[in-house]
Amino acid sequence: MEDNRIKEELRKIPQVDHLMESERTKALTLEWGRVLVLKALKDVISLIKEEIIEKGLSDVTEDKIILSLEKKLRDIDLMKLKKVVNATGIVLHTNLGRAPLPKSAVDLVAEVAGSYNNLEYDLIKGERGKRQLYVENLFKELTGAEDCMVVNNNAAAVLLCLQAFSKGKEVLVSRGELVEIGGSFRIPDVIRQSGCELLEVGTTNKTKLTDYKKNISQNTGILLKVHTSNYTIKGFTETVSMGELSRLAKEKNLLLMEDLGSGSLYDFSQIKDTNEHTVKDSLKSGADLITFSGDKLLGGPQAGVILGKKELISVLKSHPLARVLRCDKMTIAALQAVVEIYAGNGDIKKEMPVLSMIFQDEEELSKKQEKLMTGLLEDVGDIFQISHRMGKAEAGGGSLPGVTIDSPCVLLVPNRGKAHSWQEALRKEKVPVIVPINEDGLMFHVRTLSYEDIDLIIEEIKNVRSEEKGEVKG
Numbered sequence: 001m002e003d004n005r006i007k008e009e010l011r012k013i014p015q016v017d018h019l020m021e022s023e024r025t026k027a028l029t030l031e032w033g034r035v036l037v038l039k040a041l042k043d044v045i046s047l048i049k050e051e052i053i054e055k056g057l058s059d060v061t062e063d064k065i066i067l068s069l070e071k072k073l074r075d076i077d078l079m080k081l082k083k084v085v086n087a088t089g090i091v092l093h094t095n096l097g098r099a100p101l102p103k104s105a106v107d108l109v110a111e112v113a114g115s116y117n118n119l120e121y122d123l124i125k126g127e128r129g130k131r132q133l134y135v136e137n138l139f140k141e142l143t144g145a146e147d148c149m150v151v152n153n154n155a156a157a158v159l160l161c162l163q164a165f166s167k168g169k170e171v172l173v174s175r176g177e178l179v180e181i182g183g184s185f186r187i188p189d190v191i192r193q194s195g196c197e198l199l200e201v202g203t204t205n206k207t208k209l210t211d212y213k214k215n216i217s218q219n220t221g222i223l224l225k226v227h228t229s230n231y232t233i234k235g236f237t238e239t240v241s242m243g244e245l246s247r248l249a250k251e252k253n254l255l256l257m258e259d260l261g262s263g264s265l266y267d268f269s270q271i272k273d274t275n276e277h278t279v280k281d282s283l284k285s286g287a288d289l290i291t292f293s294g295d296k297l298l299g300g301p302q303a304g305v306i307l308g309k310k311e312l313i314s315v316l317k318s319h320p321l322a323r324v325l326r327c328d329k330m331t332i333a334a335l336q337a338v339v340e341i342y343a344g345n346g347d348i349k350k351e352m353p354v355l356s357m358i359f360q361d362e363e364e365l366s367k368k369q370e371k372l373m374t375g376l377l378e379d380v381g382d383i384f385q386i387s388h389r390m391g392k393a394e395a396g397g398g399s400l401p402g403v404t405i406d407s408p409c410v411l412l413v414p415n416r417g418k419a420h421s422w423q424e425a426l427r428k429e430k431v432p433v434i435v436p437i438n439e440d441g442l443m444f445h446v447r448t449l450s451y452e453d454i455d456l457i458i459e460e461i462k463n464v465r466s467e468e469k470g471e472v473k474g
Protein backbone atom coordinates (compact mmCIF):
# COMPACT_ATOMS: atom_id res chain seq x y z
CA MET A 1 0.00 0.00 0.00
CA GLU A 2 1.28 3.48 -0.78
CA ASP A 3 2.03 5.93 2.03
CA ASN A 4 -1.04 8.09 1.53
CA ARG A 5 -3.41 5.13 1.61
CA ILE A 6 -1.73 3.87 4.78
CA LYS A 7 -2.14 7.26 6.43
CA GLU A 8 -5.78 7.29 5.36
CA GLU A 9 -6.41 3.83 6.89
CA LEU A 10 -4.61 4.76 10.12
CA ARG A 11 -6.75 7.90 10.38
CA LYS A 12 -9.90 5.78 10.21
CA ILE A 13 -9.09 4.06 13.50
CA PRO A 14 -11.31 5.60 16.19
CA GLN A 15 -9.61 7.32 19.14
CA VAL A 16 -9.01 5.27 22.29
CA ASP A 17 -11.09 7.71 24.37
CA HIS A 18 -13.97 7.38 21.97
CA LEU A 19 -13.76 3.59 22.03
CA MET A 20 -13.64 3.53 25.83
CA GLU A 21 -16.93 5.46 25.86
CA SER A 22 -18.82 3.03 23.62
CA GLU A 23 -21.58 0.95 25.22
CA ARG A 24 -19.87 -2.36 24.54
CA THR A 25 -16.56 -1.25 25.97
CA LYS A 26 -18.31 0.12 29.03
CA ALA A 27 -19.90 -3.29 29.57
CA LEU A 28 -16.49 -4.91 29.28
CA THR A 29 -15.07 -2.40 31.75
CA LEU A 30 -17.72 -3.38 34.27
CA GLU A 31 -16.69 -7.02 33.93
CA TRP A 32 -12.91 -6.69 33.69
CA GLY A 33 -12.03 -3.38 35.25
CA ARG A 34 -10.88 -0.22 33.47
CA VAL A 35 -7.13 -0.86 33.83
CA LEU A 36 -7.22 -4.19 32.00
CA VAL A 37 -9.63 -3.05 29.30
CA LEU A 38 -7.60 0.06 28.52
CA LYS A 39 -4.38 -1.91 28.34
CA ALA A 40 -5.96 -4.56 26.13
CA LEU A 41 -7.50 -1.92 23.87
CA LYS A 42 -4.16 -0.16 23.39
CA ASP A 43 -2.53 -3.51 22.55
CA VAL A 44 -5.27 -4.32 20.06
CA ILE A 45 -4.95 -0.94 18.35
CA SER A 46 -1.18 -1.08 18.02
CA LEU A 47 -1.51 -4.55 16.52
CA ILE A 48 -4.08 -3.24 14.04
CA LYS A 49 -1.78 -0.34 13.11
CA GLU A 50 1.03 -2.78 12.49
CA GLU A 51 -1.20 -4.85 10.23
CA ILE A 52 -2.27 -1.79 8.28
CA ILE A 53 1.34 -0.75 7.73
CA GLU A 54 2.82 -4.15 7.05
CA LYS A 55 0.01 -6.21 5.59
CA GLY A 56 -2.20 -3.61 3.98
CA LEU A 57 -5.14 -4.21 6.27
CA SER A 58 -7.99 -1.86 5.43
CA ASP A 59 -11.44 -0.73 6.53
CA VAL A 60 -11.00 -1.28 10.24
CA THR A 61 -14.35 -0.72 11.91
CA GLU A 62 -15.23 -0.11 15.52
CA ASP A 63 -16.99 -3.44 15.51
CA LYS A 64 -13.84 -5.30 14.47
CA ILE A 65 -11.81 -3.54 17.13
CA ILE A 66 -14.26 -4.48 19.87
CA LEU A 67 -14.29 -8.10 18.70
CA SER A 68 -10.48 -8.18 18.88
CA LEU A 69 -10.68 -6.54 22.29
CA GLU A 70 -13.01 -9.26 23.56
CA LYS A 71 -10.69 -11.94 22.28
CA LYS A 72 -7.71 -10.20 23.86
CA LEU A 73 -9.49 -10.07 27.20
CA ARG A 74 -10.28 -13.79 27.01
CA ASP A 75 -6.58 -14.43 26.36
CA ILE A 76 -5.63 -12.26 29.33
CA ASP A 77 -8.02 -14.28 31.47
CA LEU A 78 -6.12 -17.43 30.50
CA MET A 79 -2.94 -15.90 31.88
CA LYS A 80 -4.36 -15.66 35.39
CA LEU A 81 -3.17 -18.22 37.91
CA LYS A 82 -6.03 -20.63 38.42
CA LYS A 83 -6.99 -24.23 39.04
CA VAL A 84 -6.59 -26.58 36.10
CA VAL A 85 -7.51 -30.22 35.66
CA ASN A 86 -4.46 -32.40 35.07
CA ALA A 87 -5.37 -35.34 32.85
CA THR A 88 -1.77 -35.99 31.80
CA GLY A 89 -0.99 -38.77 34.27
CA ILE A 90 2.15 -36.88 35.28
CA VAL A 91 1.74 -36.55 39.03
CA LEU A 92 4.38 -33.88 39.66
CA HIS A 93 3.93 -31.70 36.59
CA THR A 94 6.27 -28.72 36.95
CA ASN A 95 4.20 -26.65 34.49
CA LEU A 96 1.06 -27.44 36.45
CA GLY A 97 2.38 -26.42 39.85
CA ARG A 98 3.98 -29.71 40.96
CA ALA A 99 2.45 -31.11 44.15
CA PRO A 100 -1.20 -30.46 45.02
CA LEU A 101 -1.26 -29.89 48.78
CA PRO A 102 -3.18 -31.96 51.30
CA LYS A 103 -6.30 -30.30 52.65
CA SER A 104 -4.82 -29.68 56.09
CA ALA A 105 -2.06 -27.65 54.43
CA VAL A 106 -4.47 -25.63 52.33
CA ASP A 107 -6.58 -24.84 55.40
CA LEU A 108 -3.60 -23.79 57.49
CA VAL A 109 -2.27 -21.55 54.73
CA ALA A 110 -5.63 -19.79 54.51
CA GLU A 111 -5.86 -19.38 58.26
CA VAL A 112 -2.32 -18.14 58.82
CA ALA A 113 -2.30 -15.87 55.78
CA GLY A 114 -5.60 -14.22 56.60
CA SER A 115 -4.78 -13.35 60.18
CA TYR A 116 -1.96 -12.40 62.48
CA ASN A 117 0.20 -15.31 63.52
CA ASN A 118 3.23 -16.23 65.57
CA LEU A 119 5.61 -16.36 62.61
CA GLU A 120 8.42 -14.77 64.62
CA TYR A 121 6.91 -14.63 68.05
CA ASP A 122 7.71 -17.06 70.84
CA LEU A 123 4.42 -17.73 72.62
CA ILE A 124 6.16 -19.53 75.49
CA LYS A 125 8.42 -16.65 76.42
CA GLY A 126 6.34 -13.80 75.07
CA GLU A 127 9.18 -12.39 73.03
CA ARG A 128 10.61 -12.37 69.54
CA GLY A 129 11.06 -15.93 68.28
CA LYS A 130 12.49 -17.78 65.30
CA ARG A 131 10.37 -18.59 62.27
CA GLN A 132 10.03 -22.21 61.15
CA LEU A 133 11.70 -23.71 64.23
CA TYR A 134 8.87 -26.19 64.74
CA VAL A 135 8.99 -27.40 61.12
CA GLU A 136 12.76 -27.75 61.23
CA ASN A 137 12.57 -29.71 64.47
CA LEU A 138 10.05 -32.12 62.95
CA PHE A 139 12.31 -32.65 59.94
CA LYS A 140 15.14 -33.50 62.33
CA GLU A 141 13.03 -36.03 64.18
CA LEU A 142 11.81 -37.64 60.98
CA THR A 143 15.23 -37.98 59.39
CA GLY A 144 17.73 -38.23 62.22
CA ALA A 145 19.54 -35.16 60.92
CA GLU A 146 21.43 -33.05 63.45
CA ASP A 147 19.89 -29.86 62.14
CA CYS A 148 17.66 -28.41 59.45
CA MET A 149 17.09 -25.20 57.55
CA VAL A 150 14.27 -24.43 55.15
CA VAL A 151 14.69 -21.96 52.26
CA ASN A 152 12.73 -20.88 49.20
CA ASN A 153 13.45 -23.83 46.91
CA ASN A 154 16.05 -26.47 46.31
CA ALA A 155 17.95 -24.32 43.83
CA ALA A 156 18.36 -21.75 46.62
CA ALA A 157 19.43 -24.49 49.03
CA VAL A 158 22.17 -25.69 46.68
CA LEU A 159 23.33 -22.15 45.98
CA LEU A 160 23.49 -21.25 49.67
CA CYS A 161 25.44 -24.37 50.66
CA LEU A 162 27.97 -24.00 47.86
CA GLN A 163 28.47 -20.33 48.46
CA ALA A 164 28.84 -20.74 52.21
CA PHE A 165 31.29 -23.62 52.12
CA SER A 166 33.10 -23.62 48.82
CA LYS A 167 33.29 -20.04 47.53
CA GLY A 168 36.53 -19.53 45.64
CA LYS A 169 37.18 -23.26 45.70
CA GLU A 170 36.51 -26.24 43.51
CA VAL A 171 33.39 -28.36 43.59
CA LEU A 172 33.93 -31.91 42.39
CA VAL A 173 31.01 -33.42 40.48
CA SER A 174 30.80 -36.56 38.37
CA ARG A 175 30.36 -35.83 34.64
CA GLY A 176 27.33 -38.11 34.69
CA GLU A 177 25.61 -35.87 37.21
CA LEU A 178 25.82 -32.46 35.53
CA VAL A 179 22.07 -32.19 35.55
CA GLU A 180 19.82 -29.68 33.86
CA ILE A 181 16.47 -29.65 35.61
CA GLY A 182 14.73 -27.50 33.01
CA GLY A 183 14.01 -23.85 33.13
CA SER A 184 17.35 -22.38 34.04
CA PHE A 185 18.64 -24.74 36.68
CA ARG A 186 21.86 -26.32 35.47
CA ILE A 187 24.29 -27.62 38.03
CA PRO A 188 27.36 -26.12 36.30
CA ASP A 189 25.70 -22.68 36.25
CA VAL A 190 24.64 -22.85 39.89
CA ILE A 191 28.18 -23.81 40.89
CA ARG A 192 29.59 -20.84 39.00
CA GLN A 193 26.92 -18.53 40.36
CA SER A 194 27.93 -19.56 43.87
CA GLY A 195 31.43 -18.31 43.22
CA CYS A 196 32.83 -21.84 43.03
CA GLU A 197 34.68 -23.58 40.29
CA LEU A 198 33.26 -26.74 38.79
CA LEU A 199 35.68 -29.61 38.46
CA GLU A 200 34.15 -32.43 36.46
CA VAL A 201 35.42 -35.87 37.34
CA GLY A 202 35.09 -39.19 35.53
CA THR A 203 33.13 -39.62 32.31
CA THR A 204 29.48 -39.44 31.39
CA ASN A 205 28.83 -43.13 31.90
CA LYS A 206 31.54 -44.13 34.37
CA THR A 207 32.90 -42.36 37.38
CA LYS A 208 35.15 -44.19 39.84
CA LEU A 209 36.39 -43.34 43.30
CA THR A 210 39.87 -42.79 41.86
CA ASP A 211 38.44 -40.08 39.60
CA TYR A 212 37.50 -38.09 42.67
CA LYS A 213 40.73 -38.97 44.46
CA LYS A 214 43.08 -37.80 41.76
CA ASN A 215 41.27 -34.47 41.43
CA ILE A 216 41.35 -33.57 45.09
CA SER A 217 43.78 -30.77 45.84
CA GLN A 218 44.31 -27.95 48.30
CA ASN A 219 41.78 -26.06 46.29
CA THR A 220 38.95 -28.53 46.75
CA GLY A 221 35.94 -27.20 48.62
CA ILE A 222 33.14 -29.74 48.38
CA LEU A 223 32.44 -33.16 46.95
CA LEU A 224 28.98 -32.83 45.44
CA LYS A 225 26.75 -35.70 44.47
CA VAL A 226 23.72 -34.78 42.38
CA HIS A 227 20.68 -36.94 41.95
CA THR A 228 20.07 -37.59 38.27
CA SER A 229 16.48 -36.52 38.69
CA ASN A 230 15.18 -36.64 35.18
CA TYR A 231 17.24 -39.23 33.37
CA THR A 232 18.91 -42.57 33.89
CA ILE A 233 22.20 -43.68 32.42
CA LYS A 234 21.96 -47.29 31.34
CA GLY A 235 24.40 -49.85 29.96
CA PHE A 236 28.13 -49.72 30.66
CA THR A 237 27.97 -47.56 33.76
CA GLU A 238 29.56 -47.03 37.12
CA THR A 239 28.93 -44.52 39.85
CA VAL A 240 30.45 -44.01 43.26
CA SER A 241 28.15 -44.62 46.22
CA MET A 242 27.58 -42.07 48.95
CA GLY A 243 29.22 -44.48 51.39
CA GLU A 244 32.47 -44.58 49.42
CA LEU A 245 32.42 -40.82 48.89
CA SER A 246 31.84 -40.28 52.56
CA ARG A 247 34.91 -42.33 53.51
CA LEU A 248 36.96 -40.36 51.01
CA ALA A 249 35.63 -37.03 52.27
CA LYS A 250 36.49 -37.94 55.87
CA GLU A 251 39.95 -39.11 54.93
CA LYS A 252 40.64 -35.85 53.08
CA ASN A 253 38.79 -33.67 55.55
CA LEU A 254 36.35 -32.40 52.92
CA LEU A 255 32.64 -31.73 52.97
CA LEU A 256 30.31 -34.15 51.21
CA MET A 257 27.05 -32.73 49.98
CA GLU A 258 24.21 -34.43 48.14
CA ASP A 259 21.63 -32.59 46.05
CA LEU A 260 18.82 -35.12 46.29
CA GLY A 261 16.51 -33.15 44.03
CA SER A 262 13.36 -34.91 45.00
CA GLY A 263 14.13 -36.01 48.51
CA SER A 264 11.54 -38.25 50.03
CA LEU A 265 10.55 -39.13 53.56
CA TYR A 266 8.66 -42.08 52.17
CA ASP A 267 10.39 -45.27 51.08
CA PHE A 268 9.85 -45.65 47.34
CA SER A 269 12.02 -48.74 47.02
CA GLN A 270 8.86 -50.85 46.63
CA ILE A 271 8.60 -49.34 43.14
CA LYS A 272 10.55 -51.35 40.60
CA ASP A 273 13.66 -49.83 38.96
CA THR A 274 13.74 -46.75 41.11
CA ASN A 275 16.94 -44.91 41.90
CA GLU A 276 15.21 -42.82 44.53
CA HIS A 277 16.55 -43.22 48.03
CA THR A 278 15.16 -41.63 51.13
CA VAL A 279 16.56 -38.63 52.90
CA LYS A 280 17.41 -40.91 55.83
CA ASP A 281 19.45 -43.24 53.59
CA SER A 282 21.46 -40.35 52.30
CA LEU A 283 22.24 -39.04 55.78
CA LYS A 284 23.07 -42.52 57.04
CA SER A 285 25.54 -43.05 54.24
CA GLY A 286 27.51 -40.08 55.48
CA ALA A 287 26.43 -36.88 53.75
CA ASP A 288 27.41 -33.76 55.71
CA LEU A 289 24.71 -31.76 53.96
CA ILE A 290 21.76 -32.76 51.83
CA THR A 291 19.23 -30.63 49.99
CA PHE A 292 15.88 -31.40 48.38
CA SER A 293 12.68 -29.79 47.14
CA GLY A 294 9.53 -29.36 49.18
CA ASP A 295 7.24 -29.76 46.20
CA LYS A 296 8.51 -32.90 44.54
CA LEU A 297 8.00 -36.34 46.09
CA LEU A 298 7.63 -34.82 49.53
CA GLY A 299 4.35 -33.43 48.22
CA GLY A 300 4.47 -30.01 49.88
CA PRO A 301 4.87 -26.37 48.87
CA GLN A 302 7.79 -24.93 46.91
CA ALA A 303 10.65 -24.96 49.38
CA GLY A 304 14.21 -26.16 49.73
CA VAL A 305 15.10 -28.31 52.71
CA ILE A 306 18.68 -28.48 53.94
CA LEU A 307 19.60 -31.17 56.45
CA GLY A 308 22.96 -31.93 57.97
CA LYS A 309 25.60 -31.31 60.59
CA LYS A 310 24.69 -28.84 63.29
CA GLU A 311 27.76 -26.64 62.95
CA LEU A 312 27.27 -26.40 59.18
CA ILE A 313 23.59 -25.48 59.38
CA SER A 314 24.38 -22.81 61.93
CA VAL A 315 26.84 -21.24 59.49
CA LEU A 316 24.10 -21.29 56.85
CA LYS A 317 21.59 -19.68 59.18
CA SER A 318 23.83 -16.72 59.82
CA HIS A 319 24.87 -16.30 56.18
CA PRO A 320 23.70 -13.02 54.58
CA LEU A 321 21.93 -14.99 51.86
CA ALA A 322 19.72 -16.69 54.46
CA ARG A 323 17.53 -13.61 54.66
CA VAL A 324 17.35 -13.37 50.88
CA LEU A 325 16.27 -16.96 50.53
CA ARG A 326 13.89 -17.26 53.44
CA CYS A 327 10.38 -18.65 53.08
CA ASP A 328 7.13 -16.83 53.38
CA LYS A 329 4.61 -17.63 56.13
CA MET A 330 2.32 -19.37 53.66
CA THR A 331 5.09 -21.75 52.67
CA ILE A 332 5.93 -22.46 56.27
CA ALA A 333 2.28 -23.10 57.08
CA ALA A 334 1.91 -25.55 54.20
CA LEU A 335 5.16 -27.28 55.02
CA GLN A 336 4.18 -27.59 58.67
CA ALA A 337 0.94 -29.35 57.80
CA VAL A 338 2.75 -31.66 55.39
CA VAL A 339 5.51 -32.62 57.79
CA GLU A 340 2.88 -33.26 60.47
CA ILE A 341 1.29 -35.83 58.19
CA TYR A 342 4.60 -37.66 57.91
CA ALA A 343 5.01 -37.46 61.68
CA GLY A 344 1.41 -38.43 62.44
CA ASN A 345 -0.39 -41.71 62.92
CA GLY A 346 -2.50 -41.61 59.79
CA ASP A 347 -2.00 -43.43 56.51
CA ILE A 348 0.55 -41.26 54.70
CA LYS A 349 -0.24 -42.88 51.38
CA LYS A 350 -3.85 -41.74 51.69
CA GLU A 351 -3.30 -38.33 53.25
CA MET A 352 -0.62 -37.01 50.92
CA PRO A 353 -2.17 -36.36 47.48
CA VAL A 354 1.09 -37.02 45.61
CA LEU A 355 1.58 -40.39 47.27
CA SER A 356 -2.06 -41.34 46.98
CA MET A 357 -1.94 -40.69 43.24
CA ILE A 358 1.27 -42.65 42.78
CA PHE A 359 0.11 -45.60 44.87
CA GLN A 360 -3.57 -45.58 43.89
CA ASP A 361 -4.94 -49.12 43.79
CA GLU A 362 -6.37 -50.69 40.69
CA GLU A 363 -9.87 -50.83 42.07
CA GLU A 364 -9.93 -47.08 42.63
CA LEU A 365 -8.48 -46.40 39.20
CA SER A 366 -11.05 -48.66 37.51
CA LYS A 367 -13.83 -46.90 39.37
CA LYS A 368 -12.68 -43.52 38.08
CA GLN A 369 -12.19 -44.85 34.59
CA GLU A 370 -15.70 -46.28 34.65
CA LYS A 371 -17.19 -43.03 35.91
CA LEU A 372 -15.54 -40.97 33.20
CA MET A 373 -16.38 -43.52 30.53
CA THR A 374 -20.05 -43.82 31.52
CA GLY A 375 -20.53 -40.07 31.85
CA LEU A 376 -19.00 -39.39 28.47
CA LEU A 377 -20.90 -42.20 26.71
CA GLU A 378 -24.14 -40.83 28.07
CA ASP A 379 -23.56 -37.23 27.13
CA VAL A 380 -21.28 -37.15 24.12
CA GLY A 381 -21.22 -40.77 22.97
CA ASP A 382 -22.70 -39.69 19.64
CA ILE A 383 -19.76 -37.49 18.63
CA PHE A 384 -16.80 -39.51 19.95
CA GLN A 385 -15.45 -43.02 19.78
CA ILE A 386 -14.90 -43.71 23.46
CA SER A 387 -12.74 -46.55 24.70
CA HIS A 388 -10.62 -47.87 27.57
CA ARG A 389 -6.87 -47.70 27.21
CA MET A 390 -3.85 -48.49 29.32
CA GLY A 391 -1.39 -45.58 29.41
CA LYS A 392 1.85 -44.82 31.15
CA ALA A 393 1.75 -42.45 34.10
CA GLU A 394 4.88 -40.92 35.63
CA ALA A 395 5.88 -39.33 38.90
CA GLY A 396 7.41 -36.47 36.88
CA GLY A 397 8.92 -33.24 38.17
CA GLY A 398 12.41 -34.67 38.40
CA SER A 399 11.61 -37.74 40.43
CA LEU A 400 11.58 -41.48 39.85
CA PRO A 401 13.18 -41.03 36.41
CA GLY A 402 12.62 -43.87 33.98
CA VAL A 403 9.78 -45.28 36.05
CA THR A 404 6.40 -45.47 34.38
CA ILE A 405 3.29 -46.77 36.05
CA ASP A 406 0.65 -48.60 34.01
CA SER A 407 -2.36 -46.47 34.28
CA PRO A 408 -5.98 -46.64 33.09
CA CYS A 409 -7.12 -44.01 30.62
CA VAL A 410 -10.16 -43.09 28.58
CA LEU A 411 -9.53 -42.34 24.92
CA LEU A 412 -11.84 -39.95 23.10
CA VAL A 413 -11.55 -39.89 19.33
CA PRO A 414 -13.82 -37.30 17.70
CA ASN A 415 -15.99 -38.65 14.86
CA ARG A 416 -15.51 -35.39 13.01
CA GLY A 417 -13.01 -32.60 13.43
CA LYS A 418 -9.61 -32.80 15.01
CA ALA A 419 -8.58 -33.91 18.47
CA HIS A 420 -6.29 -30.87 18.56
CA SER A 421 -9.26 -28.49 18.30
CA TRP A 422 -10.92 -30.21 21.24
CA GLN A 423 -7.66 -30.12 23.16
CA GLU A 424 -7.43 -26.36 22.63
CA ALA A 425 -11.08 -25.72 23.44
CA LEU A 426 -10.81 -27.66 26.71
CA ARG A 427 -7.62 -25.83 27.59
CA LYS A 428 -9.52 -22.55 27.26
CA GLU A 429 -12.57 -23.54 29.29
CA LYS A 430 -13.42 -21.91 32.61
CA VAL A 431 -11.51 -24.58 34.49
CA PRO A 432 -8.88 -25.52 31.91
CA VAL A 433 -8.44 -29.22 31.26
CA ILE A 434 -4.94 -30.26 30.24
CA VAL A 435 -5.10 -33.50 28.30
CA PRO A 436 -2.53 -35.12 26.00
CA ILE A 437 -3.21 -36.44 22.51
CA ASN A 438 -2.63 -40.05 21.69
CA GLU A 439 -3.73 -42.12 18.67
CA ASP A 440 -5.64 -39.11 17.24
CA GLY A 441 -7.71 -38.83 20.36
CA LEU A 442 -7.77 -37.17 23.75
CA MET A 443 -6.16 -39.50 26.28
CA PHE A 444 -7.53 -38.83 29.76
CA HIS A 445 -5.34 -40.34 32.48
CA VAL A 446 -7.57 -40.94 35.49
CA ARG A 447 -4.66 -41.33 37.93
CA THR A 448 -4.25 -37.57 38.29
CA LEU A 449 -8.00 -36.86 38.34
CA SER A 450 -10.26 -36.52 41.36
CA TYR A 451 -13.94 -37.48 41.15
CA GLU A 452 -14.83 -33.78 40.98
CA ASP A 453 -12.36 -33.35 38.12
CA ILE A 454 -14.18 -36.12 36.25
CA ASP A 455 -17.52 -34.33 36.64
CA LEU A 456 -15.87 -31.14 35.47
CA ILE A 457 -14.42 -32.78 32.38
CA ILE A 458 -17.80 -34.18 31.36
CA GLU A 459 -19.45 -30.82 31.98
CA GLU A 460 -16.89 -28.91 29.97
CA ILE A 461 -16.92 -31.26 27.02
CA LYS A 462 -20.68 -30.72 26.92
CA ASN A 463 -20.08 -26.95 27.11
CA VAL A 464 -17.63 -26.96 24.24
CA ARG A 465 -20.08 -28.92 22.19
CA SER A 466 -23.01 -26.63 22.91
CA GLU A 467 -20.94 -23.52 22.28
CA GLU A 468 -20.63 -24.95 18.78
CA LYS A 469 -17.07 -23.93 18.40
CA GLY A 470 -17.09 -24.39 14.65
CA GLU A 471 -13.83 -26.25 14.21
CA VAL A 472 -14.55 -28.60 17.02
CA LYS A 473 -17.81 -29.72 15.53
CA GLY A 474 -15.92 -30.41 12.33
Ligand SMILES: *Cc1c(COP(=O)(O)O)cnc(C)c1O
Pocket residue numbers: 153154155156158179181185226227228229230259260261262292293294295303304397398
Ligand atom coordinates in the same frame (compact mmCIF):
# COMPACT_ATOMS: atom_id res chain seq x y z
C1 LIG B 1 14.45 -30.28 40.99
C2 LIG B 1 15.87 -30.23 41.28
C3 LIG B 1 16.50 -29.04 41.67
C4 LIG B 1 15.74 -27.75 41.75
O1 LIG B 1 14.82 -27.78 42.77
P1 LIG B 1 13.73 -26.60 42.92
O2 LIG B 1 13.04 -26.91 44.21
O3 LIG B 1 12.84 -26.71 41.73
O4 LIG B 1 14.48 -25.34 42.97
C5 LIG B 1 17.84 -29.07 41.93
N1 LIG B 1 18.55 -30.20 41.83
C6 LIG B 1 17.99 -31.37 41.44
C7 LIG B 1 18.84 -32.59 41.34
C8 LIG B 1 16.63 -31.43 41.18
O5 LIG B 1 16.06 -32.57 40.80
